[in-house]
Amino acid sequence: MKKIIVKIIMLVTLISVVMVILYLGFFEKNISVSAERNYIVYSIDRFPDNLNNSPQSDLSKEDFLFLLFDGLVYEDKDGKILPQISDKWEVSDDGISYNFHIRDDAFWSNGDKIVAKDFKDFFISLIRNNETTYMDNISNVVGVSDYLKGTGDEKSIAIEAVDQSHLKITLCFPNDDFLNILAEPCFLLRHNEEELDNWGEKYNDINYSGAFVIEEFNKAKQIKLSYNKYYWDNENIRENEMIIKEDYSSEDNYVEYLFGMVDIIRGFPKMESQKLQEQNEITKVPTKEKKILIYNVGENKFFRSYRDRILLDTFMSNINNSDEKTISSEDIENNNRDTENKEYAEGEENPQVGNKIKIIYYEKNILSKDENTEFMDLAVKIKEFLKKNNLEVNIEKVEDKLQLEETLNKGDFDLFITKDVIDEDNKSFYMKWVSDSFFNRFGYINNYYDNALKNYIASEDINEKISNINKAKEILDEDKPFTIIEETQVEFSQKSYVEGVTYNSRGNLYLKYAYIKESELTRK
Structure with missing residues (x-):
């Protein structure tokens, strides 16, 4: 009797496996989405533990931060520096003094004006917390090394809010890469440290400086983002919302991508890389x-x-x-x-x-x-x-x-x-x-x-x-x-109906300007 039961279980299992294989083989050739949606879904492996200044563990989490927060400047794929919350800047002839102009239309998600002092307080908090990862980058600012050694105080750090619209940073010696350093994700403007540390419960209390805010976080491992109505570049944001999914398995993530449940992915099985390349859906970014x-x-x-x-x-x-x-x-x-x-x-x-x-x-x-x-x-x-x-x-x-x-x-x-x-x-x-x-x-x-x-x-x-x-x-x-x-180099894959995805020379994706083409809003 036991042998018969075992054989039956093995037969049912075998049939199930064959059906799944046949189904996936058919599905891969006939990708369809039954439901209509006009928002992008991006999958990352794990949601960040916090949104504060602790080092993130992968590029996809940094992509997430770029959706929520802006910095003084940002970097394109060729390493060129472009304006963000600072719409222009001057560098002194000796290359050690930087004067940043804070744009007039920059606001936090609660409607408060973003001012130079916000950046000063943010940088000082970064230095005060002595996050080693970031000290590599800004130790050249006058006063930072002395502060870290205990021989100087915060007042000696040469980061000055000249007035509401002007931030001045003075270096010990010229650094041609300083603007590229400021474009890194660790320098995206944030405050509300306590809320950022516990964002899963306090996301509604966070002030965001970027294009999107967290509207909803549910137990189904999804984050719903909605556009920041006070964002300075809202006229160029094409989508009103975006979904960020958490998915631990690259195989599961890839299957969801095939089904059209996810539009943009990073991690996928290596054996599928060639297939995605043939479909013209993979981008390789040299860093x-x-x-x-x-x-x-x-x-x-x-x-x-x-x-x-x-x-x-x-x-x-x-x-x-x-x-x-x-x-x-x-x-x-x-x-x-x-x-x-x-x-x-x-x-x-x-x-x-x-x-x-x-x-x-x-x-x-x-x-x-x-x-x-x-x-x-x-x-x-x-x-x-x-x-x-x-x-x-x-x-x-x-x-x-x-x-x-x-x-x-x-x-x-x-x-x-x-x-x-x-x-x-x-x-x-x-x-x-x-x-x-x-x-x-x-x-x-x-x-x-x-x-x-x-x-x-x-x-x-x-x-x-x-x-x-x-x-x-x-x-x-x-x-x-x-x-x-x-x-x-890093790789990512996006559906043919997705437009507007750009990236920087580090391999971070800029998704805030991404959108689904009008002709592809209904995919059946």
Whole structure:
């Protein structure tokens, strides 16, 4: 009797599976939506824990913030800076003073005027809370470093509300990337910290500075947004509402996308990427971020040796080759040199030989709900290579930002796999390698490099500035404190009936101007 029951259950299960497969196969060819709607549905993996200034865990959550809040400026896909709440600005001749004009028609969602003091209070609260992620970006503002060190107070921070319509920010030295920094999602204007921390219950009490407000949040894992009637650019907002869905599974998300229940998605199964590309529904966005391997070149660290950095750099440059082989010191004989603070003396043994080399990585999943393993996979490849060269390796995944900062500050690592923005326009990255920089936790010291950067900052002649920054880049490239592994790109997919989606050079989507084409309002 039991055997018969088991067979019946197995037969029913098999029939069910076959029916689902046939149904989905038919459905994929005949996508239809029975209900009419004229609003966009965007799916993200998880709703953010808060809407405050804590680091978000993926790009889709940042997309969500861009719908609700505006900043002084924003960045297009080419990195060009465009006006937002600040409709114009001036930069002093020496490049250290920025004067932002707050547009006259900028209002909070409760109807209150947005003024310069709102931005000052917001920036000061950011600094006061000492969110490490953001301090990297604004430590160049006069007074910020002293405040963080405890040697200055808030009054010494050079962020000034000159009057209601003018905000002045003064830097310690020129930074050509400062406007791009202000365009990042962490600097979107917010207040009501308590409500932002508990937005799921207090969304009605939040003042929004962006195009949409949260109208409803239900237990069906959906957020309903409605347009902000006080928004300064309302005439260009085409949709009155938008739905943000939460969906943990990329497979489920993709099926809902096929059914037309979702219009825009990020995370989808890799095997479906080609199919979406053939349907002309996928967009690949090259970003300024690059995947890099940073060497700890501090005292008594294995990769303080220039020869050992070159050894691994040679491997990394060929990491995608199928014929990986053991690389010995003989392979890099022409690259050997004796340089101050980078190479052990002739015959001197690397002090860490015999000890385990520690690889750390912090991998946040920005594209998919599934476990992201690209850094782990890379760490394993490096480990296998180093083992071939008779070196022991330990791999450690850093679980969160706080642990990462603690590990970096202690220097408790040999190799760090990460991503950073490295391009011709981003001088901030190069400033991180100055020997006395707060953000240089990697033991790199080169006086020639420091002087080149200082001359770049001090020079007023554009040709001299270009010459000095190029010299600094050459020194950094020769010293090899890091290896660029590969460029990164992000993908998203949108239905053919959706228009108006734009994005920035970080890969964030700007959805506030998105809309469903009139001819496609009814899709049956």
